[in-house]
Amino acid sequence: MATDTAKIGVRRGISILFFSALPVMFTPALRAAEGPGSSVPSLPKIRVSADGRTLEIAAGRPFVPFGVTYFRPGTGWAPQVWKQFDAEATRKDFARMKELGVNCVRVFLSYGSFYQEPGRLAPEGLAKFDQFLEIAQQAGIYVHPTGPDHWEGTPAWAQDDRYADEAALRRTEDFWRLFAARYRGRSGIFAYDLLNEPEVRWNTAAMREKWNRWIEKKYASGENLRRAWGMTNTPPGFGAVPVPPETDCAGCPRVLDFQHFREEIADEWTRRQVAVIKTADPQALVTVGMIQWSVPAVLPSCRHYSGFRPERQARWLDFLEIHFYPLARGFYAYEGPEDEARNLAYLESVVREVARPGKPVVIAECGWYGGGKLTLDQSRHPPATEEQQARWCSQLVETSAGLASGWLNWGLCDDPGAGDVTQLTGLLTTDGQLKAWGRGFEGLARRFAGRVLPPRPIGPRPTLDWSLCTTSAAEGRKFSAAYLEAWKAAR
Numbered sequence: 001m002a003t004d005t006a007k008i009g010v011r012r013g014i015s016i017l018f019f020s021a022l023p024v025m026f027t028p029a030l031r032a033a034e035g036p037g038s039s040v041p042s043l044p045k046i047r048v049s050a051d052g053r054t055l056e057i058a059a060g061r062p063f064v065p066f067g068v069t070y071f072r073p074g075t076g077w078a079p080q081v082w083k084q085f086d087a088e089a090t091r092k093d094f095a096r097m098k099e100l101g102v103n104c105v106r107v108f109l110s111y112g113s114f115y116q117e118p119g120r121l122a123p124e125g126l127a128k129f130d131q132f133l134e135i136a137q138q139a140g141i142y143v144h145p146t147g148p149d150h151w152e153g154t155p156a157w158a159q160d161d162r163y164a165d166e167a168a169l170r171r172t173e174d175f176w177r178l179f180a181a182r183y184r185g186r187s188g189i190f191a192y193d194l195l196n197e198p199e200v201r202w203n204t205a206a207m208r209e210k211w212n213r214w215i216e217k218k219y220a221s222g223e224n225l226r227r228a229w230g231m232t233n234t235p236p237g238f239g240a241v242p243v244p245p246e247t248d249c250a251g252c253p254r255v256l257d258f259q260h261f262r263e264e265i266a267d268e269w270t271r272r273q274v275a276v277i278k279t280a281d282p283q284a285l286v287t288v289g290m291i292q293w294s295v296p297a298v299l300p301s302c303r304h305y306s307g308f309r310p311e312r313q314a315r316w317l318d319f320l321e322i323h324f325y326p327l328a329r330g331f332y333a334y335e336g337p338e339d340e341a342r343n344l345a346y347l348e349s350v351v352r353e354v355a356r357p358g359k360p361v362v363i364a365e366c367g368w369y370g371g372g373k374l375t376l377d378q379s380r381h382p383p384a385t386e387e388q389q390a391r392w393c394s395q396l397v398e399t400s401a402g403l404a405s406g407w408l409n410w411g412l413c414d415d416p417g418a419g420d421v422t423q424l425t426g427l428l429t430t431d432g433q434l435k436a437w438g439r440g441f442e443g444l445a446r447r448f449a450g451r452v453l454p455p456r457p458i459g460p461r462p463t464l465d466w467s468l469c470t471t472s473a474a475e476g477r478k479f480s481a482a483y484l485e486a487w488k489a490a491r
Contacts, residue, residue, distance in 0.1 A: 045187040065406030066445040067104035073415035078151040082113035085128045094139040101445025106144040112152025118171045142190035164206035173276045180280035191285035200262040200307030214261045229254045246303040250472035259470040262307035274316045285318040295350045296469040314357035322354045323365035334388045345487035351403040362406035369424035386436035394440045402456025459490040
């Protein structure tokens with residue numbers, strides 16, 4: 001959801017909410033909360049079970065992440081988590097979250113507070129993160145750092161293509177090398193999330209250059225390329241082959257090649273960052289918060305497939321994360337049972353694909369609005385009650401339990417200053433009053449705490465044809481329609 005709202009709304013054309021040097025050593029201040037003489041007990045380190053299928057605190061003690069992405073309302077949009085960091089207010093928030101059963105808090109790191117200068121972490125940001133970790137540990141809550149991202153400003157070197165551009169990728173590797181080394185062994189850090197909702201770009205200078213190298217390696221000659229793509233004319237020489245147009249073409253070899261190329265760009269981006277983190281801290285868990293368009297069941301166009309294919313990404317990640325919002329037919333507005341069923345079936349189809357590799361799955365962003373009327377999109381969306389929000393969010397957890405084994409709500413409090421449904425997605429109102437979803441969340445958190453969630457049996461369902469659905473949004477819609485019918489038949 002931290003992707004740029006204006007960019008998403010204009011470029012994608014639909015109503016959606018997705019919004020983007022200290023010495024490397026362990027100082028006494030950094031270790032204070034866990035070091036000798038500290039009155040704050042150290043949290044046990046979270047790990048992946050021996051069979052690779054469960055997150056656990058210790059052998060036989062499952063860990064089910066249940067929490068929120070943390071930011072405070074009234075600090076601007078995107079929220080200024082670190083530039084307006086208030087330790088006392090944060091401490092109060094963590095105490096309240098603990099009362100609600102929160103055991104994990106996702107928080108965005110930002111270029112603006114942590115990494116404006118390549119190769120150097122900002123001392124001021126690190127000092128605030130140290131405080132944040134200590135506050136979380138005092139509350140007995142794990143921290144899930146995500147980033148670095150654009151929330152508090154983006155340096156020039158990170159504004160273009162952070163996926164295919166070699167210089168930008170090396171600088172991101174440097175960030176994680178420094179950050180993971182500085183916090184090596186901190187058991188209160190649940191896992192590192194490489195980035196919020198990464199999406200491989202389509203047509204940048206770096207992509208064009210790597211695309212030509214990719215097809216040259218695969219086809220070796222222009223004649224081979226011509227035959228493979230069914231071209232009547234000889235293509236231009238390698239180095240001058242353009243990327244495909246941003247239009248759907250079901251099963252077209254050229255577009256399918258380009259989607260496979262984008263997946264390889266995503267694979268390499270993940271592999272390299274995981275490698276530097278694991279070198280700096282071998283015990284650190286690493287994941288990436290994939291947008292739901294990483295599964296091409298519902299896409300505005302093939303252009304919007306992220307390139308981060310879960311079964312490929314699983315090779316490098318300790319567990320998988322997916323974000324999900326009810327967008328099966330645009331903006332879900334609680335219009336009736338059919339609309340609800342369509343979105344729950346869509347949810348299952350997405351999480352099922354993410355769970356296919358057999359690693360733990362966390363739905364690391366989810367939720368929807370309730371408790372008033374939104375002001376976005378010229379206030380055209382109908383108001384929703386707190387009870388409607390609580391019903392949707394509870395059903396999301398219930399429907400995905402057994403495929404997923406962790407859930408993080410988008411936000412603790414409503415934020416009327418937001419440019420999207422964050423205005424009303426909280427567990428609490430802006431002034432801290434408990435909402436119906438807050439009560440439902442607390443009940444689910446207590447219910448799932450420490451439980452093994454066995455794999456959920458799923459009846460007959462259609463198979464997602466990745467080749468068709470990554471080249472044609474219409475094919476994805478056909479799949480989703482068939483999936484909905486199979487889902488309803490099994491109810």
